[in-house]
Amino acid sequence: MxxxxxxxxxxxxxxxxxxxxxxxxxxxxxxxxxxxxxxxxxxxxxxxxxxxxxxxxxxxxxxxxxxxxxxxxxxxxxxxxxxxxxxxxxxxxxxxxxxxxxxxxTDGIGLLSDLLRLHFIEKHFSILILGAGGAVRGILFSLLSFGCSVSILNRTLLHAEKLVFEFNQFGKIDILTKNSTTNKKFDLIINATSRNINYETDFFCVSLVSSKTFFYDMNYQIGYTPFINWCIKIGAKYFSDGIxxxxxxxxxxxxxxxxxxxxxxxxxxxxxxxxxx
Ligand SMILES: NC(=O)c1ccc[n+]([C@@H]2O[C@H](COP(=O)([O-])OP(=O)(O)OC[C@H]3O[C@@H](n4cnc5c(N)ncnc54)[C@H](OP(=O)(O)O)[C@@H]3O)[C@@H](O)[C@H]2O)c1
The missing domain is CATH 3.40.50.10860 (Leucine Dehydrogenase, chain A, domain 1)
Structure with missing residues (x-):
């Protein structure tokens, strides 16, 4: 044997x-x-x-x-x-x-290092994170202690609420829901949901992005991810996957x-x- x-x-x-x-x-x-x-x-x-x-x-x-x-x-x-x-x-x-x-x-330092490599992040940025799973738990401290403010949009509100409760001692963090009314344009949108989600119907609102918004998908695959395809469709200029x-x-x-x-x-x-x- x-x-x-x-x-x-x-x-x-x-x-x-x-x-x-x-x-x-x-x-x-x-x-x-x-x-x-x-x-x-x-x-x-x-x-x-x-x-x-x-x-x-x-x-x-x-x-x-x-x-x-x-x-x-x-x-x-x-x-x-x-x-x-x-x-x-x-x-x-x-x-x-x-x-x-x-x-x-090492997920938090991993993400922050890549965002810096890409020039996708600055200290004053307001960031929208899609998802509230294990990966988000790993990245929040790095983003908040870098100086960014974070909003979380997630399918299950309770999961987002739990993260906000735990991490608000480290910086500015809140929740966004589909029904939130805000004029805010986010500097950076990070997709931390599982792959293959229908972004058009499930998630978010084109009104939250500007022509300068950066898009980062923590997922990666050969070619563009579904999230990146969606970003391109709404006119995104700056996007990256999570490799x-x-x-x-x-x-x-x-x-x-x-x-x-x-x-x-x-x-x-x-x-x-x-x-x-
Ligand atoms: N690039 C990297 O180095 C790296 C590192 C870590 C993770 N990742 C990737 O990041 C992704 C998330 O990882 P994770 O560990 O956080 O996974 P997870 O703990 O399973 O969380 C999944 C998240 O996706 C949401 N979701 C799942 N299906 C959905 C649907 N149909 N519609 C809307 N939302 C949905 C979940 O929402 P609910 O709360 O409502 O369930 C949850 O917020 C994975 O694809 C993973 O491969 C990449």
Missing amino acids: PKLIIPDYALFGNPVNHSKSPQIHKLFSKQIDILYNYESINIPMNNFSDIIFSFFKSNGKGANITAPFKEKAYLLADRLTNSAKISKSVNTFKKINNKYILGDN GMLVFQAAHSCFLWHNILPSVNPVIKTLKKKDNF
Whole structure:
């Protein structure tokens, strides 16, 4: 029987089959000249903690956690970084001194870094976020502490209310509903909903955007995402998908594990080549 090779670094989630993370970390490993073995592992919904404990008991040194386990990961970590504590969500684990598991969240710094790379954000910006799921929990602190104000528009009002209640201590944050009457034009609109939503009927109002509004979709795929197609249809000039965020959040995980921040631009360039999707 072939010997089972357990990687020292891995992504855990459900599903993870199409994840770009192994490809990203392979490129990082080459770039920083540290050999680390990173694989994606699809795990069942019901025994997350057993799987994580046995990974770290065997070969595991570090892990990424994706949907739907980021909040479970927060509960499982022995210690937490500030960003994980505030977001109550963990996307990166590191085993420290062979003794305890540190939980971090690199989604916020990942998004902010990509918005800065694209010149899509300034300190005074008012931002509209579509969605109030786990990913939004991970990005709010970074956007608010950068100095931006945030409005949240979400299908389930209660989920948006919960986030506003938790994060209003860090900056200006409120809720927008379909029935809100506002003359406000947002500087930046971030789509943090799941993919394949009908934006025209489900979500929002053309009156909230101006010719200068930036649009950022946290989702990504070959070609334009449905959200970006919609933005183009309403005349958007500045738009991007979330591949850069994905690479930046991975770079910050790599930094936590190996103390080196890899450069992201060559990796984004490689991933954007059609054949790599
Ligand atoms: N680029 C990156 O690095 C990166 C990082 C993290 C996440 N993401 C992407 O961001 C997206 C959100 O992730 P997540 O972890 O926040 O997911 P999640 O926790 O499942 O949240 C999904 C969000 O989408 C909304 N939604 C789902 N179906 C909808 C529908 N039919 N109509 C309207 N709203 C709907 C949900 O609203 P309700 O509250 O009403 O359910 C919720 O706000 C995912 O597609 C994920 O792949 C990208």
